[in-house]
Amino acid sequence: MTEFGKDLTVTETPIPGLLVIELPVHGDSRGWFKENWQREKLRALGVPDLGVVQNNISFNDAVGTTRGIHAEPWDKFVSVAHGRIFGAWVDLRAGDSFGTVFTVELDASRAVLVPRGVGNSYQTLEPDTAYTYLVNDHWSPDAAYTFLNLRDETAAIDWPISLDDVEISEKDQAHPRLADVTPFGPRKVLVTGANGQLGQALRTLFAGLDHVEFTDVDELDLTADLSRARPWRQYDTIINAAAYTAVDQAETAEGRVASWRVNVEAVANLARVATAHQLTLVHVSSDYVFDGSREVHTEDESFSPLGVYGQTKAAGDALAATVPRHYVVRTSWVIGEGSNFVRTMASLAERGIDPSVVDDQHGRLTFTSDLAAGIGHLLDTGAPYGTYNLSNDGTVQSWADIAKRVYELTGHDPARVTPVSTADYYATAEGPIAPRPTHSALDLTKVTAAGFVPRDADEALRNYLADTAQ
Template identity: 70%
Template sequence: MTIEFGKQLTVTETPIPGLVVLELPVHGDARGWFKENWQREKMTAAGVDLPDFGPVQNNISFNDAVGTTRGIHAEPWDKYVSVATGRIFGAWVDLREGPTFGAVYTAELDPSRAIFVPRGVGNSYQTLEADTAYTYLVNDHWSPDATYTFLNLADETAAIAWPIPLEQVEISAKDKNHPRLADVVPMPPKRVLVTGANGQLGRALRAEFGDQPWIEYAGRDELDLTAPDLASARRWRDYGTIINAAAYTKVDVAETPEGRTAAWEANVTAVAALAGVAAAHGITLVHVSSDYVFDGAKDGAYAEDEPVSPLGVYGQTKAAGDALVSVAPRHYIIRTSWVIGEGNNFVRTMASLAERGIDPKVVDDQVGRLTFTDDIARGIRHLLETAAPYGVYNLTSAGTPASWFDIAREVFRATGHDDARVTGVSTEAYFGEATAPVSPRPRNSVLDLAKIGRTGWEASEMSAALSRYLDAR
C-alpha cells in the first residue's frame, strides 16, 4: 500500500447533501507514518458542511481478506469513517426522505482520506487489501429502539460498480436479504419538538410547520418541562430541534410573590432543563425572548449585543433564560416585542372597545413595534431552513415605531371608527390608581432588525400586517 504523504487538509462536498470527503495530511518516513485522524477544531473550520458532530464512541472493524463486503446500512446517527491500515472501496446511498433519496456516491479510502456520513445515509464498503482496519466515530450509542434503514448491496437502481463482483465475495446472510430501493422505508428527519404548543405562538407554529409525523406539539399536559425526569422523558437523540414557545407572560402578576415563583419556574428553571437536554444531545434550541430584557432608556433601536438591564421580574426571568440558552452550542434566541396572535391581546381589545362604543385612554410614552405570531413562526422556520449562524436575532414587524396610543388609533380607523375617541396618557397616569402590583415597562422597545435581514428575512411592515390581522379576525 502506498500512502500519499503531505496533503493539505481539505473538505470536499459530494452530490449527497452532508456527505463530505476529507483529504488528511499524513506525515511519514522510514519508521512509519502519523496523522491526526479527527481534529475537531481544524476539521470543522475547514469546510462549511462538516459539523461539530460530538462523537461518543469509536469502533474498529478489522478485515483479514480482500473482498470483505459489508452494508448498506443507514443509522440514526452521524458517522466519521476512516481507514487505519489497508484500503477500501466505499459506497454511500442517500436513504433519507427527500429529493436526493437514492443518490449514490463511491470513493476509495486509504489512511489519507476519510468521509463524514450524515444520519440516514447508507454506508457500505469492500476491502481492497488484506488486513484492512476500518474505523469510525459515531455520535450516539447503539440502541434496539432506534430506527435503522437498509438497502441491498446488489440493488439494480443504485447500480454500485463493486470492484470485486458480489458473487465472488463473502457477504452475511443478513446483508444479502436487505430490500431493494423500491421497498426501502426512508429514514425520517430528526424530530422537532414544539413546547407551549397550546399558546398563541404555539398555535402559529402549528399552522406554519403543519402536521408531520416527525413534528411533536406538546403542552404542559404532554411534557412538564420542570419535571425532574425531563432528561429521560424522550429518546432525545432522535430530536434535532426544540422550539420553546412555553413561557410565563403575566407581566404584572409576576410582581406578586406567587407570580414571581411561577415566572422563575417557567422562564428560568424549565429553560435551564431544556438547555441542558439540548447541549447533551446536540439539539438546536430555539427560544423566544422579549424586549423586556432592556430598560428602554436607550436612544434608538436595540441591537442583539446590547447589555441587558431588565426593570421588573418578568424581564429578569427572560434575561436569565436567555443566558441559559446561550450556553447550548446550537441555539437561536428570538427577541420580540408587543406580540399579537390568536387569543386575547391589545389589538383585539381595542377593536372590541371601538365596536362597543367605549373610548379608551391609552399609554402614549412607550414606543415600539408589534410582532405577529405568524411572523415569528415564519422567522423561526427561515432561520432553521437556511441554517443561519446560531445566536440572538431580533424579530418584529418593520416600519416606523409607534406608541400604544398610535396603534390604538390605527385600530379604530381600520375598523371604521373615529380615532379621536382614543385619548393618550402617560404611563404614570395610566397606572397611577392601580391597586395591584404593576411591572415597570421599557419606554423604548424598538429592536434593530439588521441582523436577521442579513439572513434574507424580510419583516412584515407593521401597518400592513395589522390590517391583515384585523381583516382575518
C-alpha cells in the same frame, strides 16, 4: 497499500455532507502511526465536530466480505486500522440528492465522514481487515434504519468482486430496491410552549411536517432534568416558545418564583441539552429586557430590565446565548390567537365601550404569523447564529394610537379612545404593577440583512382584523 506522508486534506463528494479525509500516516520499518480523529485540525478544515460517543470495530477474515447498505440515525467517521476496503455510499435522505452514489477505496491513510441517513456499505479487498467507525449516538435497538439492496440496479454499484462470489448475510440480501425505499427523514424539531400564541403560529407554519414535534407544559416539564427526556441525538433544533408572561403577577411572591422557574431554570435546562447534543436552540425574548430609555433598541444593547419579568427574560437570554448554535429572537407587543390587546379593543368597540388607553409607551406590534415566519427563515437559510430583533415594521406608535386604529378599521369612531398616561391608567389598580419600558421599538436592520423583510405593522393589523371578523 497505505500511503505515507501526505497532508491532512478534506474533499467534498457528490453526496452533500459526505467528506473524504486524507490522513497523514507516519511509518518506518517498525510499523506506522496516524491521528485517526483530531478534532481541532479537522474542524479547521471544515469537518463538523462529530461529538463522538462510541467507537466500533468490525474485523473481517476474508477478502470479499460485503456488508450494507445501511443508513443509520447518526453520523459516523469510517476508517481502516488494517487492510483495505472498497466503500460505497448511497444518499437515502429525502431531497434532490436521493439515490446519489459515491465509491472510493479506503486504507489506513483515508477516511470518510458519513452523514446520518446516507447508506453505508463496504467490501474487503485484503484479508484480516479491521474496519472502524466512530459514531455520535449510542446504539439502540429502537433506532430507525433505512436499507438498500446491495444489488440495486439504480444505484448500480460497480463492486470489485462480484456479489455472486462473496458472502452476504440473509438480512442484507433481503433489503429493498431503491424504488421501494422510504427516504430517510430529517432530524427532528421540538417546539415547546406549543399551545401559546406563538406556539399556535408555529403549528401552522410547520403543519404537515412529520419531523416537527410540539409539546407544552402538560407534556414536558422544562424545569425538570431533560437529559433523558428525548433521544436528543435524533433532534436538530429546539424552538423555545414557552414563557411566563404575566408581567404584573411576576411582581408577587408566587409569581416571582414561577417566572424564574419558567424563564430561567427551563432555559438553562434547554441550553444544557442543546450544547451537549449540538442542537440549535431558538429562544424567544422580549423588549422587557430593556428599560426603554432608548427610542429604538439594537441587538447589542446592554440589559437594563425594570421588573421581575424583564429580569428573568434577560437571564434567559444570557443562558441561551451560551449555546454554540443559538438564535435569541427578541420581539415585542405580540398579537396572535386567543386573548390580546387588538382583540380586546375590537370587542370594546363593538360593545360600545369607550376605553382609556396609555399613550406614553411606544413600540410596534408583532403578529405571531410574522414572528413564526421569521424564525423559520433564520433556520431555513442557516443565518449566522446570534441575537435578532424581530417585530413587524412601520411607524412607531403608542398603545392609544393602535387602539384608535383598531376602532377606525372596525368602523368605529377613534375619538372614543381616550389617551392617558401610564401613571394615571394604573392609579387605582389593586395589587403590584410591573414597570413598563417607555420605548419598545426594535431595530430591524440585522434581520432584514439576513433576508427576512417584516411586514408593515398596519398592513398586518388590517389583515388580522379582517381574518378575525370572518
